[in-house]
Every structure is written in structure tokens, then in C-alpha cells.
Amino acid sequence: MERNPLPRLDNNPHIRESLLPFCRLRDGEIWEDPEGKHRVGCLDAANPDNVSLLLHNFSAHLAINDPPYNLIAFEERSLIEYIGWCERWVRNTLAHLAQDASCYIWLGADQNNQFQPLPDFMIMMRNFQELKPRSFITLRNQRGYGTQQNWMAIRQELLYYTRGHPPFYVQYTEIPKILRGYYKEVNGALTENLQRSKALTIRPGNVWVDIQQIFYRLGENVSGCYAQKPLRAIGRIISASSDQDNVVLDFFAHAGTTLLACERLRRQCFTMDIDPVYCEITIRRLELFRRHGLLGWQNGDPFAGCIEDIRASSKESDLLTPNRQVSLFE
Ligand SMILES: C[S@@+](CC[C@H](N)C(=O)[O-])C[C@H]1O[C@@H](n2cnc3c(N)ncnc32)[C@H](O)[C@@H]1O
Numbered sequence: 041m042e043r044n045p046l047p048r049l050d051n052n053p054h055i056r057e058s059l060l061p062f063c064r065l066r067d068g069e070i071w072e073d074p075e076g077k078h079r080v081g082c083l084d085a086a087n088p089d090n091v092s093l094l095l096h097n098f099s100a101h102l103a104i105n106d107p108p109y110n111l112i113a114f115e116e117r118s119l120i121e122y123i124g125w126c127e128r129w130v131r132n133t134l135a136h137l138a139q140d141a142s143c144y145i146w147l148g149a150d151q152n153n154q155f156q157p158l159p160d161f162m163i164m165m166r167n168f169q170e171l172k173p174r175s176f177i178t179l180r181n182q183r184g185y186g187t188q189q190n191w192m193a194i195r196q197e198l199l200y201y202t203r204g205h206p207p208f209y210v211q212y213t214e215i216p217k218i219l220r221g222y223y224k225e226v227n228g229a230l231t232e233n234l235q236r237s238k239a240l241t242i243r244p245g246n247v248w249v250d251i252q253q254i255f256y257r258l259g260e261n262v263s264g265c266y267a268q269k270p271l272r273a274i275g276r277i278i279s280a281s282s283d284q285d286n287v288v289l290d291f292f293a294h295a296g297t298t299l300l301a302c303e304r305l306r307r308q309c310f311t312m313d314i315d316p317v318y319c320e321i322t323i324r325r326l327e328l329f330r331r332h333g334l335l336g337w338q339n340g341d342p343f344a345g346c347i348e349d350i351r352a353s354s355k356e357s358d359l360l361t362p363n364r365q366v367s368l369f370e
Contacts, residue, residue, distance in 0.1 A: 041340065042064075042337075042339055042340040043340075044339070044341045044344055045256060045263035045264070045341060046263040046264030046339065046341050046343065047263075047264070048264065048265075048266045048341065049113055049170075049264045049265070049266070050266050051266075051315060056260075056317055057105050057227060059315065060316060061319070061342055062234070062319055062320065063316040063319065063320035064320060064323065065080070065082035065274065065316050065319045065321075065323075066082060066316060066322065066360070067082055067091070067316070068082065068083065068084075068164075069081070069082050070083070070094060071319070071323055073326075075330075077242075077303070077308050077309075077327070078299055078302065078303070078308060078309045078310065078311070079094055079309075079310045079311070080293060080296075080299065080312065080313075080322050080323050081093065081094040081310075081311070081312035082313065082314070082315075082316050082318050082319045083312040083314065084312075084314050085107075085128075085129040085132060085291035085292065085312060085314070086125055086128040086129050086132070087132075088128075088131075088132050088135065090134060090312070091132040091133075091291070092136075092288075094136075094310050095136045095222060095289065095310055098138055098287050098310065099136060099137060099138040099141075099286070099287065100136055100138060100141060100275070100287045100288060100289040100308075100310070101137075101138050101141050101142070101206065101281075101282050101283070101286035101287055102132045102141060102142050102144075102278065102282040102286060102287075102288045102289070103137060103141070103142070103144065103208075103288070103289045103290070103291075104141075104144045104146075104277055104278075104288065104289075104290050104298050105129070105133060105143075105144070105146070105290060105291050105292055106145075106146040106254075106267070106269060106290070106292045106294070107117060107126065107129065107143050107145075107146075107147075107291075107292050108152075108267075108292075109146075109148035109157070109205055110122045110141050110146060110148075110157045111148055111149075111150040111153070111154065111156070111157070114233075118321070119156050119157060119160055122157055123157060123160050123161060123164050123229060125155070126157075126161055126164060127167065130145075130164075130165070130168060130171075130260050131168075132169065132291075133268060133289070133291065134168060134171065134203070135291065136354050137203055138203075138204075139203065140203065140204035140205050140206045140283070141202070141203050141204065141206050142200065142201070142202050142203075142208075142281035142299075143171060143200075143201045143202070143203070144198060144199065144200050144201075144277050144281070145198070145199045145201075146194050146197070146198050147161055147192045147197045147198075147199065148196060148197060151186075151193060151198065152189070154174045158197055158261045160184055162199070162200075165199070165201070168201075169202055170203050171201040171202070171249070172201060172202050172203070173199070173200075174201060174202050175199075175200040175246050176197065176198075176199060176202045176246060177197070177198040177199075177200060177202075177246045177247070177248060178195045178196070178198070178246065178247050178248065178275055179195065179196045179197075179198060179248045179251060180194055180195060180198060180248060180251075181194040181195065181196060181248045181253045181254070181256065182194070182253045182256065183253060185256075186249070186289055187367055188348075189241045197259050198273075198277075200281075206281060206282075207282070208280060208281060209279060209280050209281075210243060210280075211242050211243065211244055211276050211280050212239050212241045212242070212243055212244075213242055213243065213250040214241055214250065215241055215242050215243075215249075216240060216241055217234055217237060217239070217240060217241065217242055217252055218231070220232055220234060221232070222234060229318075235285055240242070240315045242340050242368060244276065246258055248273065248276075249271045251270050251273050251276075253267045254269070254270055254272065255337070256338065256339045257339070258324070258336070258338065259334065259335050259336055259338050259352060260335035260336040260338075261336050261337065261338050261339065262295040262296075262321060262323065262325060262335060262336045263339065263340065263341060263342065264342065265294055265295040265321065265326055267294055267295075267316070268294065268295040268297060268370060269295075269297045270297075270366075271297055271300065271301055271304075272290055274297050274298050274301040275301045275304070275305060278298075278301055278302065278307060279305060282307055282324075284305075284306045284307065285306065285307065285308065286308070287307070287309075288302050288308065288309050288310070289309070289311065290308045290309065290311040290312075291311070291312055291316055292312075292313060292319075293311040293313040293319065293322040294313060294318050294322070295310060295321060295325065295336075296311070296318075296321060296322030296323070296325040296326060297319070297323070298311055299311050299322055299325070299326055300325055300326060300335065303326060303329060303330075304329075321342050324342050324343075328342075331348060345357070
């Protein structure tokens, strides 16, 4: 395993700064996929003009938004301010959702601070009557905190809303059906659960216990990123709630997980991040997959060798103005 990880970029502002010259996008710019499929913008999710620039006249069939949670390890602001900010990007999401669409939102609850922001966010969502709440999913992490004095905190929350009547395709885990016990009469005979079932494995339901949390030994790990979601979790959402060639939007790209999952599942992804470094990582992760079939850098550095690579393939004047980049202000 290559051992050349980037440290967490949120804790290392000087390293983040030193990567900026190697980032293709600046504030307000959009990368257009040379294969004509996806877009990545260095944009602000709370700004309606920024969002319109990314989406143009496209409507998304699925939105998967994973904002900073306003707790541990993430930038914290006052709860009122945070919820007001969420209301703005949810409004921007809704403005670009198709009439029949699904909307998933990842969030956390701080057990040391009134479980904020989850309940406040859920109540705020009642302002959007068009979005119907459908499920409240919990993803179980393997690592957590509070093992001796409290129940270990190992959960992340995923809210599922729909507008209109989007598709929903049942998904299965790889966990075998092992429990008996639910009897029902079929054609006069009493049958047990296992006899009736069509699948050999269980459905994930709304508690997902079968997805490995990201850590440095996994191939899909993207070092430097502090909040990367597993591809399997995002893939499950996409497979359940969209069809091939549908447009999927994700306002908080970070490690580019939604973009990569869309590429693999043949959806079109429009994504953004306010930080040019995460935009660059998102684009590089797609390029890495297309060139080498890899899902991430495991314990390696997404920017490794970039100085040499960039110098070898570009004129100096090209470095900060790559092809196919569109400026917000043009
Ligand atoms: C929790 S991470 C998203 C993780 C992502 N789902 C993944 O799997 O890699 C949140 C991201 O939101 C970005 N962000 C924060 N405020 C933003 C804003 N106003 N507009 C767009 N992106 C923002 C941060 O830079 C960070 O990369």
C-alpha cells in the first residue's frame, strides 16, 4: 500500500493553501466534462445564481446533499444561522428538481448539544410542503466516540423526501436471511418467512448496518478529505431512486463520491463545492477512475506528482486556465 497520504485538509490550512495553484477552478468557475456528461462547479450552494449557472435549464431527478453537519470536526455556527443557511440551499435544490424527484439529505445530531441540528432541520423542512418526508435512515459507522460513559455514537442520519411520484427500486444487502418467525397463510398452507421470500438476502430497510466506513486501507479512500461517504451508500441511493441517464445533483462534492457513483451507474452528475481544492479532488477522482479504473488513492496523495505532470503536459500560461472551463462572470 502506498504511504503518502495528504493530512486532513480542514486541519491543515497551510497545506490546503499550497494546493491551490494546482486547482483548475476558482470561485465561480465550472468544469465541463470533456466526455459531455458531468459538471463540477466551484460555487456556493446557498446562492441561487450560482446554482442556476451549474444546472442551466436541467432538472434533476435526484438530489443527494451532504452539507457540513454543524458539529464536531465541522465548522460550527449558531443554530439559527445554520438552519437559515440550510433553508437557502434546500430552496435552491427544489428550484432545480423535476416534478417527480427524490431528495436525500445527510445530517448528524450532536448528543452533547441538544441533538442539534437534526430536529431543527426536520422542522425547518416543513416549510417545503412539496417535499414529502418518506424515510429516516440511519447509517451505522464502525468507529465512534463515547464508549465507556455512554452508548458509542456511531450513527449518521439520512433523510429521504420525494416530490411527486419518483421511482423507487427495492435494494438488497448481502446479509443472508437467517431469522425465522413470521408465519402467514398462503393457498391454505401456513408458510414461514423464509419459504415465502424471493430473495436470499435481507433488504437494508431504514437501518444500514452493512456498509464499511471509509478508512485509509480502503481503495476508495481519498486522503485529505475528512467527510467522505462510502460509494456503496451513495450507490444504493442512486440505484433505488433514479434511472439510467437521469440527472443527479449534489451541492457538497468534497471527495466527489456522488460524481463517481453516477459515472459507474451511468447517471449524469452536476455537483459543486465552495472550496476549489475539493472541486479539484472531485475532478481528479473521476479522471483516475476513467484512466485506471481506481475508486480512490487509498493511502496515497491525490496531488502526488502533480507538479511534474502539470509541467510536462501544459504550457505555463495554461496552468490556471484549463480548457473547457467556463467563468461565472463571462
Ligand atoms: C460533508 S462534506 C460532503 C462529503 C461528500 N458527500 C463525500 O462523500 O465526499 C461537505 C462539503 O461541503 C462543502 N461546502 C461547505 N459549504 C458549502 C457551500 N455553501 N456551497 C458548496 N459547498 C459547500 C465543504 O467544502 C465540504 O467539502
